[in-house]
Amino acid sequence: MTYRKILDEIRLAFPQPISNTIHDSYFIHSMMRALDQVDTLKTHLPFLGSIGTGDFDAAKKAELPEDISTVEEVTTDLVSYLQGMTIFGHPRTQQNVIAPTTIPSLIGVLLASLHNPNLCWDASSQLVALAEVEVIAMTSQLVGYDAEQSGGVFTFGGTGTTLYGVKIGLEKACPETMHKGTPEDAVVFVSDAGHYCAANITGWLGIGTNNLITIPTTSENEMDIELLEQELRKALTDEKKIACIIATLGTTDAFGLDNLLHIVALRETLVDEFQLDYQPHIHADAVIGWAWSVFNNYDFEENPLGFRPRTIRALAGACRRIQHLSLADSVGIDFHKTGFAPYISSLVLVKDRTDLDLLKRSPEQMPYLYHFGQYRPGMFTLETSRAGTGVLAALANLKLFGEEGLRAILGHIVEMTQLLREHLEGHEGTTVLNRGNFGTVTLFRAYPVGVDTFEIKRQEFEDAGNRDILIAHNAYNKEIFQYVNSEAMEGRGVFISTTDCYRKTAYGEPIVALKSFILSPFVDEEDVKTVVAKVLEAREAIG
Numbered sequence: 436m437t438y439r440k441i442l443d444e445i446r447l448a449f450p451q452p453i454s455n456t457i458h459d460s461y462f463i464h465s466m467m468r469a470l471d472q473v474d475t476l477k478t479h480l481p482f483l484g485s486i487g488t489g490d491f492d493a494a495k496k497a498e499l500p501e502d503i504s505t506v507e508e509v510t511t512d513l514v515s516y517l518q519g520m521t522i523f524g525h526p527r528t529q530q531n532v533i534a535p536t537t538i539p540s541l542i543g544v545l546l547a548s549l550h551n552p553n554l555c556w557d558a559s560s561q562l563v564a565l566a567e568v569e570v571i572a573m574t575s576q577l578v579g580y581d582a583e584q585s586g587g588v589f590t591f592g593g594t595g596t597t598l599y600g601v602k603i604g605l606e607k608a609c610p611e612t613m614h615k616g617t618p619e620d621a622v623v624f625v626s627d628a629g630h631y632c633a634a635n636i637t638g639w640l641g642i643g644t645n646n647l648i649t650i651p652t653t654s655e656n657e658m659d660i661e662l663l664e665q666e667l668r669k670a671l672t673d674e675k676k677i678a679c680i681i682a683t684l685g686t687t688d689a690f691g692l693d694n695l696l697h698i699v700a701l702r703e704t705l706v707d708e709f710q711l712d713y714q715p716h717i718h719a720d721a722v723i724g725w726a727w728s729v730f731n732n733y734d735f736e737e738n739p740l741g742f743r744p745r746t747i748r749a750l751a752g753a754c755r756r757i758q759h760l761s762l763a764d765s766v767g768i769d770f771h772k773t774g775f776a777p778y779i780s781s782l783v784l785v786k787d788r789t790d791l792d793l794l795k796r797s798p799e800q801m802p803y804l805y806h807f808g809q810y811r812p813g814m815f816t817l818e819t820s821r822a823g824t825g826v827l828a829a830l831a832n833l834k835l836f837g838e839e840g841l842r843a844i845l846g847h848i849v850e851m852t853q854l855l856r857e858h859l860e861g862h863e864g865t866t867v868l869n870r871g872n873f874g875t876v877t878l879f880r881a882y883p884v885g886v887d888t889f890e891i892k893r894q895e896f897e898d899a900g901n902r903d904i905l906i907a908h909n910a911y912n913k914e915i916f917q918y919v920n921s922e923a924m925e926g927r928g929v930f931i932s933t934t935d936c937y938r939k940t941a942y943g944e945p946i947v948a949l950k951s952f953i954l955s956p957f958v959d960e961e962d963v964k965t966v967v968a969k970v971l972e973a974r975e976a977i978g
């Protein structure tokens with residue numbers, strides 16, 4: 436074939452640059468075929484097709500094909516890679532903090548991919564840049580920032596949002612590290628229930644993981660404020676520079692909520708007392724918890740949306756901490772977690788947009804960009820090219836849901852979580868470990884017939900004399916987990932997950948727990964009851 440003939444075929448594989456309605460139909464039809472093929476992978480089970488193990492040895496030998504393929508061939512090939520994927524929206528998966536995605540957010544991703552805006556500046560993104568500014572404004576108001584003052588930028592994940600927070604804080608505590616490099620006396624604080632990305636970030640920024648100070652958490656999974664104070668005082672006495680205090684609002688596994696009000700007050704006290712010439716930066720890692728802000732001004736007494744009393748209590752309990760988000764200097768938000776958008780859709784907000792200037796490069800360093808336009812985040816972002824996909828996905832969902840929709844969806848999953856706990860507590864064989872927790876994760880344990888589940892939790896936790904019993908019950912719960920999930924594989928029951936260390940006992944032994952993480956709006960009371968029924972059935976089967 437001459438190259439011209441090949442080119443003609445390849446041109447058909449692009450959306451047409453000049454309107455061509457016949458070709459548009461082909462484009463849409465191609466996508467429909469892809470979706471149809473995905474649909475044939477759906478059964479009553481909560482995953483696509485069948486779960487197998489990938490042949491990584493064969494994958495390592497993959498070669499570039501010699502000849503061109505058709506759109507249809509490539510489509511079928513691509514769909515095959517979805518085999519075994521969990522259907523995160525399925526009512527019978529309660530495994531992890533992975534969100535099902537809405538149709539408008541998918542359309543957002545498609546549109547941004549179709550015309551490829553680059554958010555490094557408005558000259559290459561046009562009005563998609565405006566969409567970013569709108570999402571920043573809406574979200575600022577939601578968390579309680581003054582949108583006139585605040586700023587923000589979409590970045591490469593929740594990890595990226597914390598990276599921005601820590602980097603800004605580092606520049607405040609140790610000016611000009613951008614030029615001079617990171618000094619050895621910078622330290623960062625985070626709770627032991629905070630996300631491990633803090634270790635990654637201190638490592639990558641050159642602060643060093645040895646300078647990440649981890650503060651133990653209380654039984655409510657929030658940072659122990661007295662220990663934080665001790666460690667901060669110690670660091671300041673040792674003439675360390677506090678680059679950042681990371682407060683986690685919504686820990687990944689247990690929805691622990693750090694007390695920002697206290698942390699900020701503590702900062703003010705220490706700045707005065709130690710006569711600091713900088714304000715230690717406080718970053719709120721709220722990538723999970725941010726969405727609860729929609730309840731900040733909900734009338735819990737009137738309860739117009741009709742949630743059950745236990746739900747109201749959990750929502751109000753979360754808001755007690757979330758309402759103080761605006762006290763943080765910066766906040767991380769993942770729309771791809773509790774915002775029901777596809778990966779990656781993450782936004783870091785700063786209370787004072789001039790903080791972002793601390794990250795600016797000089798124009799001489801970027802000779803071929805930013806000569807005109809009025810929106811130039813590329814002057815300070817870590818990234819050079821930034822996709823518009825996350826922005827349009829986030830905007831789509833904020834518009835789709837509004838305050839009311841987010842309230843309904845979050846309220847519902849909290850309600851289902853509370854119901855699950857109620858049912859688990861209604862049986863003598865099961866006990867909830869994080870009873871007072873406000874999130875949508877439930878950590879629980881099952882015990883063999885004959886064990887006094889009212890007493891056992893305390894006995895196992897406090898008394899080292901019960902170490903062997905604890906270890907036996909750890910193994911027992913792993914067996915329960917195996918049973919429940921192999922039943923779910925057969926279409927009988929619900930996928931849950933497990934954690935090897937819900938927390939450690941007073942004598943340092945890890946406590947294994949069963950875990951239900953509800954994030955799908957499709958979960959309903961019947962699915963919740965099924966979890967309990969299956970655990971009880973496993974208990975009968977195992978003995």
Ligand SMILES: *Cc1c(COP(=O)(O)O)cnc(C)c1O
Nearest residue numbers: 592593594630685686687720722
């Ligand atoms: C998920 C998570 C992160 C990391 O976010 P990514 O979007 O996965 O990079 C950080 N902090 C918390 C609390 C998280 O749950």
